[in-house]
Amino acid sequence: MDSLYKEVVDATADYLGPSADRFVSRQIVGHLGKSPEKLKNRDLNILIKWIKPAIALLTDDTEAVDNYISSLKSLSKKKRK
Amino acid sequence: MPVNTDKSTISKLKKELSIAHRDLKKASTLFSSIGEAVIVTDEYGRIERVNSLTEKILGYSSNEMIGQRFFNIVKAVNEDGTLIPEIDRPITKAFLKGSAVFERLYYLTKYNSMVPVDTNVSPIIFNNKPSGAIEVFRDLTDEYIKEKIQSEFISLASHQLRTPLSSINTYSQMLSQGYAGKLTSKQLSFVSVIEKATSRMNDLIHTLLNVTRIEAGNITVNVKSIDIDNLCDEIVGSLEYLALERGISIKYTNDSITSVESDPVLLREVLSNFLTNAIKYTPRGGRVTLRVEANDRVVFSVKDNGYGIPEQSKNYVFSKFYRANNAVKNDVTGTGIGLYLAKEIAERLEGDIWFKSEINKGSTFYFSLPLIGSAEKQGKFTLEIPN
Structure with missing residues (x-):
């Protein structure tokens, strides 16, 4: 089963490459206080709130940041088992 | 939506605009008056605002900085000149932590010289959302x-x-x-x-x-598990010659605690100092007792039945080079540094130091540590122990 965490990492990898896993897991542990595999839809809003400025620091492309955040927001709307 | 253009509304709006301009000017003046370098970034990590100290330290003008990506302007390196990755920078960590991060590192100026800085950076939270960061840093050159x-x-x-x-x-x-x-x-x-x-x-x-x-201000604290009996026996043993020479008996008692986490070199320095003073300022035939007790703290005490400390000297006992009159009279060789050093060490070990004394009856010097012991600290120097 594909976890939400894996989907977030896959979406992030388009922008951060191999660092995506480390970046996303640190954000989840730091801001949500839970292990990455336990990420749920309802956590995404808080995660997105903090991921946006963090990833904005690491890339020069504001359009890419907005596109990335949109892709994360669409993950939060996806129904899961 | 129709706009209300009657005179009183316009007047009210003009007044509010004037107040807003005044507040903005005041905020701008406050920002420029801050005595440290300040950089404000927006939610996209671009430099939004800097003050004149930032221009002075980094060598860029505000026009060269504003609108630029933070990491393109503020490059940080280690002491050996290697670039610190963006993901390990304090500002990135601040967004990860959600609160202020304090670090010392080196910034590269526009002219590629390295400046040591003390920096603290916090996310700016506006409407419950991080909307940028504010970094304050100081040139440590x-x-x-x-x-x-x-x-x-x-x-x-x-x-x-x-x-x-x-x-x-x-x-x-x-x-x-x-x-x-x-x-x-x-x-x-x-x-x-x-x-x-x-x-x-x-x-x-x-x-x-x-x-x-x-x-x-930079002593290393090397925390180890200290066998208290071993340490105290060793210290007492090393001072036995001095005690014998002066006809003083030394006793050690401990029925409370076997070990403590702290720096044995620093702890030894404090206790040796207490014991040496007790021996030197007790007349022939006197008694000195080193005791260790533990309740909510580990307390080391050295008690003597010596000359005591005059009332007028009590406030200066831990001052550098201070020696009470009766101390000078009874031991011409003292330097007045030992207790000052003991106090500085006590602070470094997160301990407390104090004493009780009565003239011609004796003194008891105390040094206590938290039960969990001292915290490890990295410094540039370690204290020496004498040969």
């Missing part, structure tokens, strides 16, 4: 120069003062052992005076250098 001078002085003093003393010590020992021929008893007594003076000089250099290291 002057402090680094001062530390370098202190460090060089310590190395120089350590070597330059000790080398001739070492020669004096070696040759006086060779004389007393007959390497230059058998000495008369008078000559031997003269050599003995030289040896004692050399030993005192060595102790003084050791203490002064330790004080300099402590005052540089």
